[in-house]
Amino acid sequence: MRTRLIQNLQRAREKYSIFGDKIRGTEHSVETPHGVLHVTLHGTRTTRRPAILTFHDVGLDSKSCFSPLFKFEEMQEIVKNFTLIHIDAPGQEEGAATYPAGVQQCSDQLKLCLHAHAYAVGVNNLYPSVSFRTVIGVGVGAGAYILARFALANPDAVEGLVLINIDTNARGWIDWAAQKLSSVTSSLAEQILCHLFSQEELSSSTDLVQSHRERISKAPNLSNMELLWKSYNSRRDLIFDRNSAFKCPVMLVVGDHAPYEDAAVECNSKMDPTTTSFLKMADAGGLPQLTQPAKLTEAFKYFIQGMGYMASSCMTRLSRSRTTSLSSSYSMDGSRSRSRTLSQGSQGGQMPPSPSQTMEVSC
DSSP states (O other), X not given: OHHHHHHHHHHHHHHSOTTSOTXXXXXXXXXXXXXXXXXXXXXXXXXXXXXXXXXXXXXOOHHHHHHHHHTSGGGHHHHTTSEEEEEEOTTOSTTOOOOOTTOOOOSOTHHHHHHHHHHHHHHHHHOTTSOOSOEEEEEETHHHHHHHHHHHHOGGGEEEEEEESOOOSOOOHHHHHHHHHHHHHSOHHHHHHHHHSOHHHHHHTOHHHHHHHHHHHTOTTHHHHHHHHHHHHTOOOOOOOTTSSOSSOEEEEEETTOTTHHHHHHHHHXXXXXXXXXXXXXXXXXXXXHHOHHHHHHHHHHHHHHTTSOTTOOOOTTTTTXXXXXXXXXXXXXXXXXXXXXXXXXXXXXXXXXXXXXXXOOO
């Protein structure tokens, strides 16, 4: 596996510089025993900071899931200071070939992230100037579950996690029966849309919903999506509690109208409140990274600052109106254990005296 990984990277290096195009990124295909990982790299190669590693949700790929967020103007300060690695699950990238009949998607999604981290290590070995051994994971839905499992199994490899729409529970019997009924009465595209969007968004048939409905229903690799969808629905419980939770700072993000709001709240109740931030975004549906990239960018910047990085970063336009901002709570002394729980409301609020209290933030 390792030899094949390095060979693939060497071929990529011979073709072009690995960070040759910082706008579009450079794309690579890495063969693993469980499928081909499509990887896109952005950002700097002259940093000793952890890489930012993203993993998308079912029905999306890295571009449709993360492009609006990481191309957002205020996000560029982060992108230029970190190595950004977008991972596409096997067969999910744009233009992916349809799997032959009978092929089964890897049910153990953790293995995909293990190969993703092996890829990062391979980059570091071939390019000494690319100096990172750890990652900050950013996952949505299925991707959040995958990265959470990876962090629990490999705590030394992960410095921070941003988990959007996380559901740490396996599907119960009621959910299983509902899914079976839905598979009979609804198309695969509609099932995935119900996973991605709230009922309010689906009923309103917003432009975002319509564009994703058309993209998914007409996707040439729809059968590949179905394999990943079935794999995610057969996930296992993530077993942890406050005494045996993640060893790194975690920011949980969910929209107040998201289909996984209750699951995210339940996950937060099991987390260590001294290292966890809970961002509940007002007036946000199932994909806040697409509908509210400005607010999420601001929260992400403060999260990174709380880990001790980018301490001198300027405030975003959103936060200039809040001079008594989060920076006092997120001390720049390099400590990585001072996260806190927060809820982002649509109406104004005040900064709490304690990092572990709930925070109402107006954006």
